[in-house]
Amino acid sequence: MADTAGEPVMRRTRGLDRAFEILEFLRVKRRPMRPNEIASEIGAPRSSVYELVNLLLNHGMLDYEGGDGRVYLGRRLYFLGTAYAEQFDLMRECDRMLLRLSEETRETAQMCVLEGRKYTVAMMREGLRPFRISASIGELVPLPWTASGRLLLSHLSDTQILDLIPPEDFVLPRGIRLEPGEFIAQARKARSDGFFTFNSEIENFTQCFAVPIYQPDGICTATLCLVAPREDGLNNRDRYLKSLLTAASEISEKLGYGRETPGQDLPRERTGGVRAIDTRG
Amino acid sequence: MADTAGEPVMRRTRGLDRAFEILEFLRVKRRPMRPNEIASEIGAPRSSVYELVNLLLNHGMLDYEGGDGRVYLGRRLYFLGTAYAEQFDLMRECDRMLLRLSEETRETAQMCVLEGRKYTVAMMREGLRPFRISASIGELVPLPWTASGRLLLSHLSDTQILDLIPPEDFVLPRGIRLEPGEFIAQARKARSDGFFTFNSEIENFTQCFAVPIYQPDGICTATLCLVAPREDGLNNRDRYLKSLLTAASEISEKLGYGRETPGQDLPRERTGGVRAIDTRG
DNA sequence: CCTAAAATTCTAATATACCGGACATGTATC
DNA sequence: GATACATGTCCGGTATATTAGAATTTTAGG
Structure with missing residues (x-):
């Protein structure tokens, strides 16, 4: 429907939207940038970006x-x-547990969650080995690429899973396509096993271990993970899994997730569940 | 002054400003609130707040x-x-040090900074003792109330210090006024001693220990602190101070703050491990 | 049930925020 | 010194975001 002639479809972007676009852009770039550079890279009017950057500086949302x-x-x-993280018992407990896990195993420990239709690392404690394995917190990754992905979706029906995951995400980093049916089967098995482990689809030399943290309603709010060098992970498989499972159950205990509390009508938590997905970059 | 007739000085507030006002308000309140409640408490038009809250929800800056x-x-x-904190070597190193300090001493360890004209706790690791002493990260506190306040201003001249601190901040929590001259004398002594310790002006039963982290230019970027029950703090005074001083000097070492590197503004290599492998569990 | 208050959504006017584009100022390259 | 490009400032017009207030829905009592 491209109207060849006429309509000068003047579109202005709201300051708020542009401001958050700038913040998100800097987050992804992970380095300080000039306003001019930001403007051209995100394709926004220079004058707008300069004005917004100054406003954000005044608010302390940006710093020189x-x-x-x-x-x-x-x-x-x-x-x-920080205030966000303090609010949630889950995050406070996980912080402690990640610390313990990384000390017990000397491997990198993570807490991972569902963010929209993707997987992301929410918290991380790096391992003590010389070559540490690490990832960027908040970076969005296709669910099939990750061990946690199997667990985070395991409470959904087959069709819900297929609706949630963008089809292209089934193509693994090495270019091979994972059959959705296979993914679902793995998710079902992970649910009944209470864990999932495999060698990473992302980095060939690493072994990933993931265990679920469940809410009372059976939704997997988050996972605890260990990421180890392959060899090392295979040698310590049982020990690592035991550490993870203990940690997860202690968290459930602490937060009262352990005992089922079916009586109360749960006020439809939005976090953790399938969020109404809005389209934004 | 009040114009009885007339000028209807219509004033609109920019969306960005109000949005950040909402975020800050929630941060201070430290609890979820209804849009309506927010609107009336911050004195903003309800329709505006509803619209902004929805925008913020869409951006994930607010959650239900x-x-x-x-x-x-x-x-x-x-x-x-998290992206902010990752960017700075100082924060990453302090995170490790706070952990070590809290383990060595079992007391609450903090990293504190100057925020505008106030003191604030930037990072904290709670101690292991049954009755933990803790504070809110990001909460602004008058500089004279704190041990770190002496160190954070010690690079300024007398008049600069007096210009910076709001006069009313010299009134301590118990209502007694601290003479500015006395504060400055303490700051000078703290600078030459390399630490400051006193029993808290805020909480009577606690002893505070603070040591500075200096940039190459001699500005005190931050402090490392221990906050202990009075009795306990006095008994372990020397040990605690030694732990703090060691930690601070290790940080300076690590960040190259130790040796003077005037003039150069090097694009720092990230300290710590090799960030080669990028993997998610 | 009814009534009142609280919470939220809707609507239209108008104050202004966003943007295009001109201008000024480096700072490299030849 | 001339050219090109990157960076930052300034200004006026207009698309639209903010707002007051009305309308609607939800909640709370009694």
Whole structure:
């Protein structure tokens, strides 16, 4: 429906949207940038970006960094993010557990969640070995690429799973396509086993272990994971799984997730469940 | 002054400003709230707040929480805040050090900074003792109330210090006024001693220990602190101070703060491990 | 049930935020 | 010194975001 002639479809973007676009852009880039550079890379009017950057600086949402007119995410964002994390018992408990796990195993321990239609690492404690394995917190990754993906979706029906995962996400990093049916089968098995482990689809030399943390209603809110060098992971498989399972059950215990509380009508938590998915980059 | 007739000085507030006002308000309140409640408490038009809250929800900057139309800071803020903290070597190193300090001493360890004209706790690791002493990260506190306050300002001249601190902040929590001259003298002594310790102005039964982390230019970027029950703090004074001083000097070492590197503004290599492998569980 | 208050959605006007584009200022390259 | 490009500032017009207030729905009592 491209109208060849006429309609000068003037579209302005709301300041708020643009501002968050800038913040998200800097988060992905992971380095301070100049306003001019930001403007051209996100394809926004320069004058708008300059104005917004100044507003964000005034609010402490951006800070000058690198001393050359470059800006990066500001300290106030850090305080807001901390307040978010403090609010949730789950995150506080996981913080403790990740610490213990990484000390017990010397491997990198993670807490992972469903974010929209993707998987992401929410918390991480790096292992103590010389070559640490690490990932970016908040980076979105296709669910089939990850061990946790099997567990995070295991409470959904087959069709719900297929509706949730974008078809292209079944193509694994090495270019091979995973059959959706196979993925679902793995998810079912993971649910009944109470864990999932495989060698990473992303990095060939690493072994991943994931165990679920369930809410009372059976939804897998999050997973605890260990990421180990392959050899090492295989040698310690049982020990690692035991550590993970113990940690997960202690968290469930602590948060009262352990005992079923079916009586109360749960007020439809949005987090963790399938969120109404809105389209944004 | 009040114009009886006339000028209808219509003032609109920019969406961005109000949006951040909402976020900050929720941060201070530290609990989920309804849009309506937010609107009336911050004195903003209801229709505006409803619209902004919806925008913020779409961006993930707010999340529904408590299942009753109440909203609180969203997960995306957490990811942005994490990205901020990852960017700075100082914060990553402090995270490790706070952990070690809290394990060595079993006391609450903090990293504190100057935020505008106030003191604030930027990072914290709670102690292991049954009655933990803790504080809210990001909460602004008058500088004279804190041990770190002496160190954070010690690079300034007398007049700069007096200009920076709001006069009313010299009134301590118990209502007694601290003479500015006395505060400055303490700051000078702290600078030459390399630490400051006193029993808290805020909480009477606690002893505070603070040591500075200096940039190459001699500015005190941050402090490391221990907060202990009074009795306990006095008994272990030397040991605690030694732990803190060691930790601070290791951080300086690691970040190259130790040797003077004037003039150069190097694009730092990330300290710590080799970040070669990128894998998710 | 009814009534009142609280919470939310809708609507239309208008104050202004966003944007295009001109201008100014480096700072490299030849 | 001329050219090109990157960076930042400024300004006026207009598309639209903000707002007051009305309308609607939900909740709370009694």
